[in-house]
Amino acid sequence: QKEVEQDPGPLSVPEGAIVSLNCTYSNSAFQYFMWYRQYSRKGPELLMYTYSSGNKEDGRFTAQVDKSSKYISLFIRDSQPSDSATYLCAMTGNTDKLIFGTGTRLQVFP
Amino acid sequence: DTAVSQTPKYLVTQMGNDKSIKCEQNLGHDTMYWYKQDSKKFLKIMFSYNNKELIINETVPNRFSPKSPDKAHLNLHINSLELGDSAVYFCASSQDPGRKGYGYTFGSGTRLTVV
Numbered sequence: 760q761k762e763v764e765q766d767p768g769p770l771s772v773p774e775g776a777i778v779s780l781n782c783t784y785s786n787s788a789f790q791y792f793m794w795y796r797q798y799s800r801k802g803p804e805l806l807m808y809t810y811s812s813g814n815k816e817d818g819r820f821t822a823q824v825d826k827s828s829k830y831i832s833l834f835i836r837d838s839q840p841s842d843s844a845t846y847l848c849a850m851t852g853n854t855d856k857l858i859f860g861t862g863t864r865l866q867v868f869p
Numbered sequence: 870d871t872a873v874s875q876t877p878k879y880l881v882t883q884m885g886n887d888k889s890i891k892c893e894q895n896l897g898h899d900t901m902y903w904y905k906q907d908s909k910k911f912l913k914i915m916f917s918y919n920n921k922e923l924i925i926n927e928t929v930p931n932r933f934s935p936k937s938p939d940k941a942h943l944n945l946h947i948n949s950l951e952l953g954d955s956a957v958y959f960c961a962s963s964q965d966p967g968r969k970g971y972g973y974t975f976g977s978g979t980r981l982t983v984v
Contacts, residue, residue, distance in 0.1 A: 767909070793972050802873075802959055802975030803912070845910055849972075855900065855917065855963070856925055857973060862910040 762786050765848055765860030774869050778835040780846050782860045785829065788852035792824050794833045795847045797862065803847055807833065838867045872896050875960050875976040882950055883984055890945045890979045892960030899964070900924070901943040902973065903935060906957040918943055950983045957981070 765782045772778055780794075790811050795803035807822040809815045809831075815822045821834040831850070835842055848860040873894045882888055894901060902925075903915040917925035918937040932948040943960060957980050961973040 795972075797910075800978075802961075802977045803973075804975070805972035808972060847910070847912065854925075856914055859912040862912075864910075 761861070762858050763848060763850060763860040766863055767861055769864040769866055771866045771868065772838055774838060774840060774867055776838050776867070778838050778842070778865060778867075780833040780835075780848075780863050780865070782831050782848035782850075783829055784831075784850060784858075786850075786852065786858075787826075787829070789850040789858075790826075790853075791851050792822070792831050793849045793857070794820075794822055795849055795859075797845045797847060799844075806846075835865075838865075840867050840869055843867050871976075872974050873960055873962055873976040875958075875979050877979060878977065879980050879982075881982045881984065884950055884952060886950050887946070887948045888950060888981070889947070890958055890960075890981075892943045892945070892976060894941055894960075894962040894974070896962055896964070896974060898962035898974070899940055900962060901937065901940070902961040902963075903943065903945050904959045904961060904975075906959060906978070908956070912959070916943075916945075947981075950981075952983050955981055955983045 763784045792809045794807040796806045797803040809822045812826045819836045823832045845862040847862040849857045900919045902917045916935045920940045921937045937943045957978045960976040
């Protein structure tokens with residue numbers, strides 16, 4: 760079993776929809792949580808970062824962490840076709856090694 | 870003025886050959902990494918270097934050898950290439966690994982195809 764599990768999708772939604780992306784993990788030592796966005800044929804880029812449990816909002820994006828359930832989420836409001844990409848969750852504990860989920864492919868159609 | 874640049878972008882080679890991928894970052898970061906992304910988009914760490922010193926060396930065949938001539942460069946040399954080495958290889962860098970909020974800055978990847 761992988762340390763981080765993520766539904767690979769693909770997830771296909773209409774423009775304007777609210778999108779929910781999720782990851783579960785098994786290592787209770789993880790305390791730094793990130794979401795990366797990867798466009799086709801590009802490298803991942805950091806989208807959101809959260810430390811420990813709680814919520815963080817940045818424009819149309821909200822990241823949530825529930826450490827008690829070992830569950831993290833990324834919500835995208837008013838989704839746009841330009842949001843179409845693969846979204847990867849990533850996390851780490853006290854090491855510098857980021858553990859990534861397998862990524863969820865999102866397609867937002869006009 | 871690309872932050873993390875990798876060359877080449879594409880590499881097609883025959884089994885058994887030896888090849889190198891180069892990476893350079895101009896962000897002033899101390900730590901650099903190599904990650905491998907398979908066909909299912911799974912990113913797995915291979916190596917990390919902090920200021921030219923090897924920090925992380927995952928279970929990677931010893932045909933893979935990283936080299937860091939200075940903290941701005943981290944190259945990856947692969948000997949005796951196998952079909953299973955086909956993947957996208959990403960270089961990344963980070964500022965002060967202890968401050969995890971910075972995350973990594975990734976290059977655009979090198980798509981390696983072994984035939």
